[in-house]
Amino acid sequence: MTEIKPFNSTEYMNHISLDCVIFGFNNNELKVLLLHLKYSKENTLPGGFLKYDETLEQAAQRIVKERTGLDNLFLKQFKVFSDPERSRSNKAVMDGIIAGTIPDPSFFENRFITVGFYALVDFLKVKPTPDFYSDHCDWVSLNTELSMLLDHKQIIQEAIVTLRLQLNQQPIGLKLLPEKFTMPELQKLYETILGRDLDRRNFQRKMLNYNILDKLQERKTGGAHKSPYLYSFNVERYQEALKDGLSGIW
Amino acid sequence: MTEIKPFNSTEYMNHISLDCVIFGFNNNELKVLLLHLKYSKENTLPGGFLKYDETLEQAAQRIVKERTGLDNLFLKQFKVFSDPERSRSNKAVMDGIIAGTIPDPSFFENRFITVGFYALVDFLKVKPTPDFYSDHCDWVSLNTELSMLLDHKQIIQEAIVTLRLQLNQQPIGLKLLPEKFTMPELQKLYETILGRDLDRRNFQRKMLNYNILDKLQERKTGGAHKSPYLYSFNVERYQEALKDGLSGIW
DNA sequence: TCAAAAGTGTTGCAGCTACACCCATGT
DNA sequence: ACATGGGTGTAGCTGCAACACTTTTGA
Known part of the structure; x- marks a missing residue:
C-alpha cells in the first residue's frame, strides 16, 4: 500500500x-x-x-x-x-x-x-x-x-x-521513392538503410517475388550505359503484403 | 519564415x-x-x-x-x-x-x-x-x-x-519464462503471442537451430504422460543472436 | 493397457546464395 | 570499340512444411 x-x-x-x-x-x-x-x-x-x-x-x-x-x-x-x-x-x-x-x-x-x-x-x-x-x-x-x-x-x-x-513492416520504399523508379535505385535505398551491399540479381528476384511492383514499359534514359526499366509500387498489393510483413518468419 | x-x-x-x-x-x-x-x-x-x-x-x-x-x-x-x-x-x-x-x-x-x-x-x-x-x-x-x-x-x-x-528482436522468451522450462511451454508462449498454432516438431527444430538453448539433463516430472526435457536459455548466445534478429531476412 | 503427450526422422519443395553470361548505351 | 552498368539464367544448398513413427508416462 x-x-x-x-x-x-x-x-x-x-x-x-x-x-x-x-x-x-x-x-x-x-x-x-x-x-x-x-x-x-x-x-x-x-x-x-x-x-x-x-x-x-x-x-x-x-x-x-x-x-x-x-x-x-x-x-x-x-x-x-x-x-x-x-x-x-x-x-x-x-x-x-x-x-x-x-x-x-x-x-x-x-x-x-x-x-x-x-x-x-x-x-x-x-x-x-x-x-x-x-x-x-x-x-x-x-x-x-x-x-x-x-x-x-x-x-x-x-x-x-x-x-x-521496420523495413519489412512499413512502406518505406513506397514513401521515399518517386512514382517511377529503377530497380538499382530501390536497391541502393535498401543498401543505405541496411548499411551493407546486396547482390544485384538476388535483390531483383526477391523484390519481384514479393509481387508488389509493377514493371512499366518505359525505361529511364539519359544516363550512360544500358537504360534500366522503370517500376512503380502496386499500392494495394504492397499494403496487403505488409500486413504480415515481407517474408515474415513465423 | x-x-x-x-x-x-x-x-x-x-x-x-x-x-x-x-x-x-x-x-x-x-x-x-x-x-x-x-x-x-x-x-x-x-x-x-x-x-x-x-x-x-x-x-x-x-x-x-x-x-x-x-x-x-x-x-x-x-x-x-x-x-x-x-x-x-x-x-x-x-x-x-x-x-x-x-x-x-x-x-x-x-x-x-x-x-x-x-x-x-x-x-x-x-x-x-x-x-x-x-x-x-x-x-x-x-x-x-x-x-x-x-x-x-x-x-x-x-x-x-x-x-x-519484436519477437525476433527482443529476448521475449528469456524474460517471460523461468530459468528452466520445457519446449512445449516455450512453444505455447510463442503461439499465444503470435495468435496461432505452430507445428510441434518444426518449432522444436527451428528453436534448436538458433543455438540459443541449453538442453538440460533433467526432465519435468509430475505431469501426466511422457516427461519433457527441461531447457534454459544460453544468455550470451541469445543476446548475440538477437543483434541481427533471429532469422533476419536481409 | 491405452490415451495422450513428447522425442525423433524423412521427404519434397521453395527460396536463397553464388555465381556466368549477354545486352544496351554514351564516351 | 569498349567500359560500364543493367537484364536474365542456372546449379546447389539450406531450410522449411508436412507428414509418420516410436517412446514414455499416469490413470
Whole structure:
C-alpha cells in the first residue's frame, strides 16, 4: 500500500517537444532535412511544441508541413527522449539560439521531453523552408559529419535503427521513392538503410517475388550505359503484403 | 519564415503519465498485471507520473517495482498516447476513482499524455501489490473479457502487437519464462503471442537451430504422460543472436 | 493397457546464395 | 570499340512444411 501524497500541478508538469527526422532519398543517398541556426551556427532537427488541443501526430504533421510544404505525410513516432539533462545541460547553447529573438528566453531553461518522429517524403516534392531561428533549411546526406544541437545526432541515429527494423513492416520504399523508379535505385535505398551491399540479381528476384511492383514499359534514359526499366509500387498489393510483413518468419 | 509568437509557459506544459503493461506467463497463458479500483470497480494498468528529475525509464522501473517488488526489469517504451480527449472525456470516471481520496481532485481534469511501456517478468517472482486507489492487484489472462479504465484496453492491444513484431528482436522468451522450462511451454508462449498454432516438431527444430538453448539433463516430472526435457536459455548466445534478429531476412 | 503427450526422422519443395553470361548505351 | 552498368539464367544448398513413427508416462 503506497502512502498518499498531495499532487502539485506544476510539479508534475513537463514541456513536451517533438523532433522530426525527415528522410528523403536523392542522388542515391539517404538525406535528412535540417535547419541551420542563425546564432549558434549549429544544425537542428525540425521541431516544435505540442499544443494543448492536438495529438502528437497532428503536431508532427504541422511541424513537417511548415518545413516541407507538404500535407498528410507518412509519419511515425519512434522514441521518447526524456533524460532530464538533455536540454538543461545545454542552456548556453539554447541562449545562443534564442538570443534576442523571443520575449521570454527563460522558457528554454525548463526540462524538455521530446518525442522523436520520422517522416518519409518524396525528395523532389519538398520545398525546404527555414523557420525564424534558422538562416537556411537543407537536405544533408547521412554520410556527412555534422555538428548537431543537443542530442539531435542521437535522435537521428535512433531513427535510422528504427527504419532498419521496420523495413519489412512499413512502406518505406513506397514513401521515399518517386512514382517511377529503377530497380538499382530501390536497391541502393535498401543498401543505405541496411548499411551493407546486396547482390544485384538476388535483390531483383526477391523484390519481384514479393509481387508488389509493377514493371512499366518505359525505361529511364539519359544516363550512360544500358537504360534500366522503370517500376512503380502496386499500392494495394504492397499494403496487403505488409500486413504480415515481407517474408515474415513465423 | 514563420511569425514569432511569445511563449507562455503553462500553455505549453502537459502532464505526462506512464502506463505499464506487465506481462507474465503462467499456466500456459499470457497474463497482464492489473489493478482493480476501489471506487469505480474498473481495472487499470499500473501507472504513475513522471517526476521532474527522472527519465521515463526510471519512472517505469519505479512504478513496476511498487506493484511487483522487483528491480531492474526488462522494460521498453512502445508508444505515446496523446489524444486530447483520452482523459478529459472521462472526467466522470476519474471522479469515481479519486472520490475523497486525494486533496486536489481537480488535478485529474487536466489533459494527460501517457507513455506506454511493456514489461516482461518471471511470473513466479512477482508479489502483486495494490496501491492506494485499488483494493487488489492481480494477474489477468488475456483471454478474459475486461472492463478497463479510459483507453487502457487499447494500450494493452498495442503492447501485444509490439510484442509480436519484436519477437525476433527482443529476448521475449528469456524474460517471460523461468530459468528452466520445457519446449512445449516455450512453444505455447510463442503461439499465444503470435495468435496461432505452430507445428510441434518444426518449432522444436527451428528453436534448436538458433543455438540459443541449453538442453538440460533433467526432465519435468509430475505431469501426466511422457516427461519433457527441461531447457534454459544460453544468455550470451541469445543476446548475440538477437543483434541481427533471429532469422533476419536481409 | 491405452490415451495422450513428447522425442525423433524423412521427404519434397521453395527460396536463397553464388555465381556466368549477354545486352544496351554514351564516351 | 569498349567500359560500364543493367537484364536474365542456372546449379546447389539450406531450410522449411508436412507428414509418420516410436517412446514414455499416469490413470
